[in-house]
Amino acid sequence: KxxxxxxxxxxxxxxxxLKIGIVRARWNSSVVDPLVDGCVQSLTTLGVAQSDITHVTVPGSFELPLAAKCIIEQNNLDAVICVGTLIKGETMHFEYISDAVSQGIMRVGLDSGVPVIFGVLTCLSMKQALARAGISAGTESDVKSSSLPHNHGLDWGNTAVEMALITKRATYIKLDE
Amino acid sequence: KxxxxxxxxxxxxxxxxLKIGIVRARWNSSVVDPLVDGCVQSLTTLGVAQSDITHVTVPGSFELPLAAKCIIEQNNLDAVICVGTLIKGETMHFEYISDAVSQGIMRVGLDSGVPVIFGVLTCLSMKQALARAGISAGTESDVKSSSLPHNHGLDWGNTAVEMALITKRATYIKLDE
Amino acid sequence: KxxxxxxxxxxxxxxxxLKIGIVRARWNSSVVDPLVDGCVQSLTTLGVAQSDITHVTVPGSFELPLAAKCIIEQNNLDAVICVGTLIKGETMHFEYISDAVSQGIMRVGLDSGVPVIFGVLTCLSMKQALARAGISAGTESDVKSSSLPHNHGLDWGNTAVEMALITKRATYIKLDE
Amino acid sequence: KxxxxxxxxxxxxxxxxLKIGIVRARWNSSVVDPLVDGCVQSLTTLGVAQSDITHVTVPGSFELPLAAKCIIEQNNLDAVICVGTLIKGETMHFEYISDAVSQGIMRVGLDSGVPVIFGVLTCLSMKQALARAGISAGTESDVKSSSLPHNHGLDWGNTAVEMALITKRATYIKLDE
Amino acid sequence: KxxxxxxxxxxxxxxxxLKIGIVRARWNSSVVDPLVDGCVQSLTTLGVAQSDITHVTVPGSFELPLAAKCIIEQNNLDAVICVGTLIKGETMHFEYISDAVSQGIMRVGLDSGVPVIFGVLTCLSMKQALARAGISAGTESDVKSSSLPHNHGLDWGNTAVEMALITKRATYIKLDE
Structure with a gap:
């Protein structure tokens, strides 16, 4: 999974x-909190010290890119994970926020050279979001096997460490070919 | 709410x-004015002095990003809130303006390092917009509970203060974990 | 209106x-010309001298952002209005041009600090475009009241002056609150 | 036409x-080649020498912006025309390429100050593309009159010369008003 | 093909x-691996030494642009190929990732002047992806003739060499006209 x-x-x-930042949005905390827990779990499993993780909370996902840029500069971090959950509503807010945030997170990574991990769920329903936070089985089609849903935060923690090693220490991992 | x-x-x-700017668009003032009132209410509740709020009015939402950039530079502000209301019409004007404005507001924040809050409603109807300004109950589906609609401007004022503290004073608010 | x-x-x-530039696209001149006339009318009503208006014609709307950037630098202008009309055709040309042009106009304004007004109609039919140029009543739904259609160029001229005052002279217009 | x-x-x-560059994509050469011929025809009609036209071929349309940037810097060109043809397929490749290429061409023009003409067809069928290259009458709805289809390359050559004059020599062409 | x-x-x-980088995403490795094999095959056919190919693996496609930027700077490469496979899922993740990645890859190429080849499949199904990796015949409409499917990685290797020659050595290949 x-x-x-x-x-x-x-x-x-x-x-x-490694020094890692986690920026989380306060909206949809029932989804965001377990995602952040997943990030912390995989970071610490890979040897990152709890004291080397800088946590910042911002109101909504639109604030994630600026906060990421800000804490990179203030704390000399090796990677930042941006965690948020956007859910389609009646207006077009979801579409324009999702677009600006995804482009903004990409920009901060490319501007700074520090990996900024895209931990933002862009879902059409709360059920989809919960399933991706590992706390609800969702619909049958959300989880194609009968297994429990996967907490995507676990992936993002791994990604932060791997990308920090690539960008900071030029540790490229070659596959056998 | x-x-x-x-x-x-x-x-x-x-x-x-804190010195805060509010840039408002003149279009759809029946929606924008109460949103700005909401911003001012939450700003002052959090201790921002009325005399520390710089108000600028621009014609339409397309002008919000440039005005934000401009007053940040002219007034050494700690955050700016961009308030506008875009409503879907017959042409594709809504889509292209919404896209350019949301990307533009993101850019000004990342270029300057000063939080620029996205207080732009991108709605499919005036009814949706009014409900989000706290002055109309809208349809039943707009307001899922029976409670009164929420003025989103209140959130934006809070967001401006919180983001100013993060970017300016590195005051990160850790949650208990 | x-x-x-x-x-x-x-x-x-x-x-x-004030020194104002008007860049117009040659495509759809039956719509663009009255829009430019509307710009000039509102500019001169607000006191801009005809001799302080620099006119440039470019082939199509894609050329508007570069021409705007160019004449700002060559003529030390206080604002530029980009006037064009894009109409949905059979291919996807309309969508990609509209997107690139709206983002490009936003960029030139933010890069230069000089207001670049978005005077580009992005319409699904020529009828929609004509109605917004003030020369055709369009369908009943285009003009919701029985009144004559409004020439949007009039707004753009006003916007150019107002934004020039904000960015150049820091003349903010406060509303009574 | x-x-x-x-x-x-x-x-x-x-x-x-004037020194003009033409960058063409090799994909869909049955459409791209006559479009390039159209460019050359209008360029030479306007007095550009064949020896002042730099030709570059790239594999696909995604490569057009970088090649344009590159030959502008290497050859001190006055304008570049990017010629390609994208046709909607089964995957979403068309959409993401079209978007990146149109934004990329706009960017290179604004970064360099040298006109980069958007000569990329973004079509839903090969028939639409052929009609715009002037070599097939297409469907009746493609060509609304009974006349022969118009080679859009002719326009792009004219546009390159006109934009070179505007940006390089500040030769603005005023219309009678 | x-x-x-x-x-x-x-x-x-x-x-x-020539020194070439290949950045691959680990997601969908059953598609990505043969695509990378295709890249290596065409690179070596064109004379690139295996020892001049730098391989980097990143977790997902969102990480491709930053890794490309990073290895260009660390290894003084002449071109980079970004290989990934995105497949439409239930949420809107596919759309926002695809958009950010395609724009990000374009940006890294234009920022650095080094060709960054877009080897990312953006597919609506795994079947579409497999067909483009040359390992499955897909549906009849996927492969319009009765021939075997084409491995797109072969094209990307050729493109990397050709673009490296254009940008690095100004080797323009003129067609007979």
Missing amino acids: GIQPNESLLASNAGKD | GIQPNESLLASNAGKD | GIQPNESLLASNAGKD | GIQPNESLLASNAGKD | GIQPNESLLASNAGKD
């Missing part, structure tokens, strides 16, 4: 000494 | 000495 | 000494 | 001494 | 001494 973390990373306590 | 402001902010008179 | 110009602007001969 | 070139340009041998 | 590589490139062992 989800994408498997790189095995050599897991073996090597790769996240040791 | 809306997202609750951060409680430690409310307790600490957090907005004291 | 349209948005009313700011009354204090009208009273004060506010456009005096 | 198409937009008429500016008459004073035609009279004045305006393209003399 | 696919676009034919430039014949003069094939004849001249054109890729000799």
Whole structure:
């Protein structure tokens, strides 16, 4: 479920000494909180110290890119995970926010050279969002097998460590070919 | 209704000495005016002085990003709220304006490092817009409970203060975990 | 009809000494020409001298942003109005041009700090375009009252003057609150 | 058919001494080749020397913006025409390529100050593309009159010369008003 | 099938001494792996040494642009190919990721001047993706002739070499006209 973390990373306590930021949006905290828990779980499993994780809370997802840029500069971080949940409503707010936030997160990463992980769910229903936070089985079609839903936050923690190693230490992981 | 402001902010008179800009569009003033009132109400509740709020009026929402950039530079502001209301019409004007404005507001925030709050409603009808300005109950589906509609301007004022504290004073608010 | 110009602007001969550019696209000149006439009418009503208006014609709307950037730099202008008319055709040309042009006009304004007014109609039919140029009543639904259609160029001229005053002279117009 | 070139340009041998680049994509060469021929025809009609036209071929339309940027810098060109043809397929490739390419071409023009002409067809069928290259009558609805289809490349050559004159020599062409 | 590589490139062992990066996403490796194999096959056919190919694996397609930027700077590469596969799911994740990634890849190429090849499939089904990786015949409409499906990775390797020659050595390939 989800994408498997790189095995050599897991073996090597790769996240040791990395400084990671997590910016979370306060909206839809029933989804965002378990996603952040998932991020922290995978970060610490990979060796990141709890004291090396900087937490920031912002009101909504639109604020994620600026906060990411800000804490990168203030704290000399190796990667930031932006966690938010956007759910389609009656107006077009969802579409324009989702677009601006996804482009904004990409921009902050490219401007700074520091990985900014896209941990924003863009869902058509709360049920879809809950399933991706690992706390509800959702509909049958949401979870194609009979297994429990996967907390996407686990992937984002792994991604933050892996990308920090690539950008900071030029540790490229070659596959056998 | 809306997202609750951060409680430690409310307790600490957090907005004291912050300089905040509000840029409003003149189009759809029946919606925009109460939204601006909501912004001012939450700003002053958080301790921002009326004399520290700079008001600028522009013709339409397309002008919001440039005006925000301009008053940030001219007045050394700590945050700006852009307030406008776009409503779907017969042509594609709504779509292209909404897209350019949302990306433009994101850009000005990231270029300047000063929070620029997205207070632009992108609605499919005036009824949707009025409900989000707190002055009409809208349809039953607009307001899912039987309660009165929520003025989104209240959220934007809170957001401006909170983001100013994060970007300016590095005051991160950690949640218990 | 349209948005009313700011009354204090009208009273004060506010456009005096402002240098304004108008870039027009040659495509759909039956719509673009009256729109430009509307711009000139409102500019001169506000005190802008005919000799202070720089006119440039470009082939199509895609060329508007670059021409705006160019004449701002060459002529030290206080604002530019980009006037064009895009109408949905059989291919996807309309969508990609409209998107690139609206984002491009926003960019030139934010890059330069000089207001670049979005005077581009993005219509699904020629009838929609004509109605917005003030030269055809269009369908009943185009003009919801029985009144004559409104020439949007009039708004754009007013917008150019108002934004020039905001960005150049920091003349903010506060509303009574 | 198409937009008429500016008459004073035609009279004045305006393209003399201008250095123009043409970047073409190799995909859909049955459409792209006649479009490039149309560009060359209008360029030379306006006085551009064949030896002042730099031709570059790239594999696909995604490569057009970078090649345009590159040859502008390497050859000190006065304008570049990007010629490609994108046709809707079964996946979403068409949509994302079209969007990135149209925004990329706009960006290169605004970054460099040198006109980069958008000569990319974004069509829903090969029939639509052929009709716009002037080599097939297409469906009746493609060509609304009974006349032969118009080669859009002719317009792009004219546009390149006109925009080069505006940006390089500040030769603005005023219409009678 | 696919676009034919430039014949003069094939004849001249054109890729000799070029340093090429391949960034691949780990998601959908059953599609991504054969695509990367295709890239390597065409690169080596054109004379690129295996030891001059830098391989980097990132978790998902969102990470491709930053990794491309990073390895260009760290390794002084002549071109990078970004290989990923995005498939439409139940939420809007596909749309926002596809948009951010395609714009991000374009940006990194234009920022750096180094070709960054768009090797990202944006498909509505896994069947569509497999067909484009050359390992499944897909539906009849996917492969219009009765021939085997084409591995798009072959094209991307050719494109990387051709664009490296254009941007690095100004080797423009003129067609006979």
